[in-house]
Amino acid sequence: MQKILIAGTLFLGAILTFFRAEAQKKDELYTKKYSYQHLSAYQKKLFNTFIENEVPQNKGVEAALTDNISLRSMTRVAQSLLFRNANGDKENAVVILEWILKNQYQDETSKLYGIWKTSVANDRFDQNWREFIGCDLIIIRERFRHLLPSSLVKNIDAGLIHAAKGALARNVGADYTNISIMSAFLMEYVGTTFGLESLKKAGIAKAHEIFNLYKSHKTFSEYNSPTYYGVTLIGLALWRELAPSKEIQTIGGNLEKEFWHEIANLYNPDLKNIPGPHFRGYGMDMTRYFAITGIWIALALDDEHLSPLPPANAPKYGEVSNLSTILNLGLSIPKDDLKALKSFSKPHSIIRNVPNKYKGDSIKLATTVINKDWMMGGLWGNKRVWEQIKAGTIHWKATNGEVAWLAILGDGNTNVKVSQQAMFIYTSSAVAYQLEILVYSPETDEKVFAKQDWTLSGMKLHTRTTLKLIKTEKINHQDADKKYAIADDIPFFYKVVYEVPANWNLNQPLLEITPEK
Template sequence: MKNTILFLSFLLLNTFLVEANDDIYSKKFTYQTLSPYQKHLFEEFLADEIPTGAKIEDVLTDNTSLRSKTRLAEALLFRNAAEDKEKAIVILRWILKNQYQDENTKIYGIWKTSINNDKFDQNWREFIGCDLIIIRNKFRHLLPENIIKDIETGIIHAAKGAFKRNVAPDYTNISIMSAFLMEYVGTEFGLEEIKNAGLKKARDIFKLYQSNKTFSEFNSPTYYGVTLIGLGLWRELAFSKEIQEMGKALEMDFWHETTNFYNPNLKNMPGPYFRAYGMDMNKYFAITGTWIALAVDDEKLAPLPPKKGPKYGEMSNLSTIFNVGLSIPKADLAKLKSFSKPQFIARNIPNNYKGDSIKKVTAMMNKDWMMGALWGNKRVWEQIKTGTIHWKTPDGDIAWLMTLGDGKTNVKVSKTQMSIFANDTQPNSFEVFVYAKKLTKEAFTPTKWSLSGMILGINTTLKITQIDSIDDKKLHENYAISDEITGIYKITFEIPAYWDISKPLVEITPKK
């Protein structure tokens, strides 16, 4: 009891300090209060989901995403124009009949990802379940009682399935939504064990964040956006006052961290990326980019592609974001609009990917170029980018260098240099990937890489064994780069046997 009181006292003090020191910009969206730019994004999403002349039944195909269609129903109810309600009811009836409700299976409580080629994704409990909670809370007056009843049945199954799965607090975006799903359903429907599990998970997430003031799923242009949605759900719809206050405190602190790692001149976050589907938010749709676009409310400042392109389906998150609303410190909002000053950043990340339990992040932010690095990861996963350099080229494009999360290297940066080391697995080679428009093989010499808008000084005794142009059709599949680009080269270095891992393999010095 004493520990609980101390924890609550700390929480309330932390929340008070956040609110006392930050002037908060908050906005609860309605369709009528959307700005012209916000409305444009929203209507473009709806037009993509329901093309002109199409019937709602025509878009509910066996291959479409049930998650995006749940958000489509949510969006139609949010707008509530002529026939929107009727279309949403058709969608919801279709969604609600496609949940696995057998308690004796591992997939209990999930919804199908699609009717055909179902991936049996356990995260669909949280994704669809949380959107159904929003629909139940905000739009039940627009829906027939039998739909509301089926929604309630569905979210109860989802919460029970989430309870059985018990995702760990370091699975950041899913654990935050799971805590909300269980606390909400458990409270609303008198399921004490599930409610308490949700509350405990929320406390564990909060405690883990406080350990190093970071989330474990660190610096993801996509999943940071989901994390903000989850914290918005805590703030707006959780029953527990404790979860509401934890959500507000985490949300404000998380905006600080996000804006520290955002360069508005390049309209990107630097690496390293613990999870990423691309290298340039101007060329693929990332959910964090959507949050920033809505916050700055200016197409010229928004880190979104100028037209529909890779990962456009992530724009379905507009529905959820509009319904949880925006709450951001005004100082952080200003940092999203203009670059303030160069800064060097170091972070310790509590992360359970294979490798060190605490992983080291270093990053350097300059107005026209930036770089970041990860030390201590051995997990082989294409979504991880352990070293990155981004810069703006003379024509305004964003070019970059990247080392992939292949478990071969450790990377660190100083204010002026990136150093790449071999880890203790003793690899015999490693690769560096470079993108710039009109890039040719001749740009890469042993001591200098002459790239558009950037000279990279190369200090190494290693031999370059291959310089290969990468087929862009393999980018997403092999490297989790969704950007539609050409001009990527892979540079392969040979590592001699019994290399001294205390010595850097390569030192890269950007010269803008």
């Protein structure tokens, strides 16, 4: 035990030395603890709209517990009801939680051990539901167990032990950023709270792995992901607020601070978006689908006019369930970063080496250029085929004030880098393939893509290529999310397709794109 304490003390000292070296004047924090009574009008609007959407007042809570409803969302509904604690809220939360706890896999010999069903019917058997639901149950246990029957708290405890043991058996890697951070917290909390030393040690060890991976290149492996950056912030806030050990609290608070620096450096408040490349992205414009990072920014700014959130009927509305989790953990953001989220300061570029285990280079290169009314980014070294990867992106403000964009998905064959003036697209493969470029530009005719200069809404893109243009087609909204991981609430976008011949010179660009605003 003495050796463990000494090792922990030495590691904490190393952590503090690292963060002192990184410290800047902008490290002064703005912190905010939330209660329902003291939410602003805007925050209450977001909060109550979510509850009403999930549990309409004209229907009983039992009617909401359908076989197809998300158990993760309903856990957060229960958390929200307890946070508000109006007449009948506590009783409804108890009904929901009793239902949630009955839908966990508890066979220790199964790979599914400890996970909750995604829904009662059509269960997707998602391993991550241990962490998502488990961490929300910990918040409920810590903040609201005085409102709950002792028998229910006992069942929550049992469910958490199952979830943490299942997480230990799974042993998710530190590079799976958002889940590994929550998994470390889940195991350390359960291990410490219930005297399960193996879980406690595993949670602390995983936290060390996550910190060391971050320290290697001062960023996380799920780099620049509008949805999952928000989950990572939740995980770090869990460390900050509810981790049993001072060591993990310290790591969490400092990593959270560093992470806000990165988000503020990337975020463009004029376009209300984060530029690419996105290692994981469900859309291209945060004002047209719900991204969890956008929810954090909206709460921090507390101004509906500055908020990057779309209307309540926009795609991915289920992500608003994270609102309750965030409110229960509170806000801790450097004051200068909060200021940067409100107004654009100056054009700048970012070059980031990202440790990442996707197929391709183990260290991938992300380059980004951010201007006031347009921005772009590129990813080099990825060979994973995945539509969530946005390997090349350009965003700009269209004539009508909307955000227009260009995207190149992760096709496994394409490298992208950007300079201050242009985007350069290369092949990383000797095989022939089709290069697809997706473009959303309001009030634009597809004929413009037959020319070298694309005159789009609010932007001219000069293209330089010898590739053969195969076709240009419209992709409607119904196909966009499923096939391209673009959930944006837009009627359509264009897909411009070029033919890439085999054995192209890897050092010669396939295509150069130069924006002219």
